[in-house]
Amino acid sequence: MIIINGNELDVSGKTVSQYLREANYTTARVAVEINGDIVPKSEYDEVVLNDGDTVEIVSFVGGG
Amino acid sequence: MIIGKDQAQRYARHFVLKEIGAAGQKKLLQSKVLVIGAGALGSASIIYLAAAGVGTIGIADYDTVEISNLQRQVIHRKDRTGMKKTASAELSVKELDPDINVCRHDEMITPDNIGGIISGYDFVIDCTDRFETKFLINDACVISKKPYCHAGVVRFEGQAMTYVPDKGPCLRCLLGGVPSPEDTVTCAEAGVLGAVTGIIGSVQALEAIKYILGAGELLTGRVFTIDGLGMNTKVTSIPHPDPGCSVCGNSPSIMSVMDNRKEYEIRSCSL
Numbered sequence: 001m002i003i004i005n006g007n008e009l010d011v012s013g014k015t016v017s018q019y020l021r022e023a024n025y026t027t028a029r030v031a032v033e034i035n036g037d038i039v040p041k042s043e044y045d046e047v048v049l050n051d052g053d054t055v056e057i058v059s060f061v062g063g064g
Numbered sequence: 065m066i067i068g069k070d071q072a073q074r075y076a077r078h079f080v081l082k083e084i085g086a087a088g089q090k091k092l093l094q095s096k097v098l099v100i101g102a103g104a105l106g107s108a109s110i111i112y113l114a115a116a117g118v119g120t121i122g123i124a125d126y127d128t129v130e131i132s133n134l135q136r137q138v139i140h141r142k143d144r145t146g147m148k149k150t151a152s153a154e155l156s157v158k159e160l161d162p163d164i165n166v167c168r169h170d171e172m173i174t175p176d177n178i179g180g181i182i183s184g185y186d187f188v189i190d191c192t193d194r195f196e197t198k199f200l201i202n203d204a205c206v207i208s209k210k211p212y213c214h215a216g217v218v219r220f221e222g223q224a225m226t227y228v229p230d231k232g233p234c235l236r237c238l239l240g241g242v243p244s245p246e247d248t249v250t251c252a253e254a255g256v257l258g259a260v261t262g263i264i265g266s267v268q269a270l271e272a273i274k275y276i277l278g279a280g281e282l283l284t285g286r287v288f289t290i291d292g293l294g295m296n297t298k299v300t301s302i303p304h305p306d307p308g309c310s311v312c313g314n315s316p317s318i319m320s321v322m323d324n325r326k327e328y329e330i331r332s333c334s335l
């Protein structure tokens with residue numbers, strides 16, 4: 001299991017890109033942190049979610 | 065500086081706060097905060113900075129007041145439509161407290177002028193309405209080692225985060241770069257509710273005040289988010305900067321905002 005924003009989800013083996021797409025996030029406007037470290041945008045296609053990972057995803061909006 | 069009788073009365077509720085007191089009030093009165101954007105976020109930020117006695121408030125905007133601004137930009141008034149937003153905001157500040165010093169910057173913030181404008185201030189608040197400008201402010205503040213508070217709002221949602229040099233990630237650590245127009249919506253396209261911008265703008269003023277006082281915990285390495293419709297708020301801890309960040313990382317490729325000007329050009333079309 002993987003904890004994403006506090007919820008336990010069975011998504012191990014997916015890449016960050018895959019998960020973001022399936023969960024309907026806009027990749028360009030999110031920050032992703034796995035186990036306390038930021039995942040750079042350039043690594044979203046390679047970084048795989050593993051059992052036991054704690055993931056935080058924050059969406060940003062640009063208005064003001 | 066000596067705090068006069070009028071000011072002692074005006075700030076009586078600050079004097080009893082142990083985080084402010086007379087010493088903290090003097091710090092606030094001697095501080096200089098720049099607010100970039102006198103729109104919805106700026107309305108809340110500016111008026112709470114003024115009320116708190118931040119002695120010098122810089123206000124940067126090139127726009128004029130329109131009637132469609134008034135449902136959220138509460139610092140402006142109907143009889144000021146057509147007036148420069150900086151001038152309108154200054155009038156509201158002076159009505160609240162004529163002793164606050166307002167510095168108007170009636171120009172568009174560009175890679176060429178931003179360094180000069182931010183250099184005179186202790187803290188910068190980003191109240192602009194586009195990612196392009198938000199990244200320009202981020203990069204300029206990182207390069208000149210200037211603390212600033214980022215924020216964004218659309219519809220009923222918003223976020224805020226404070227950058228302090230060497231204390232946590234910058235906006236570019238988190239998002240990489242300016243999102244493309246297809247990936248963003250503006251308030252003109254998607255709509256926005258004034259009460260939500262008021263919350264986030266107040267958070268930004270609070271961050272500036274805490275920074276000046278050295279009180280409490282800033283939103284450095286933390287992102288505050290609110291979904292006003294579900295009334296869910298959250299603070300997400302993202303403590304570590306990205307060592308590969310192209311502006312604040314170990315070997316930055318952006319050394320000057322002037323050399324990176326292409327990325328800050330407005331690519332989306334909207335009001």
Ligand SMILES: [Zn+2]
Nearest residue numbers: 234237309312
């Ligand atoms: Zn950075």
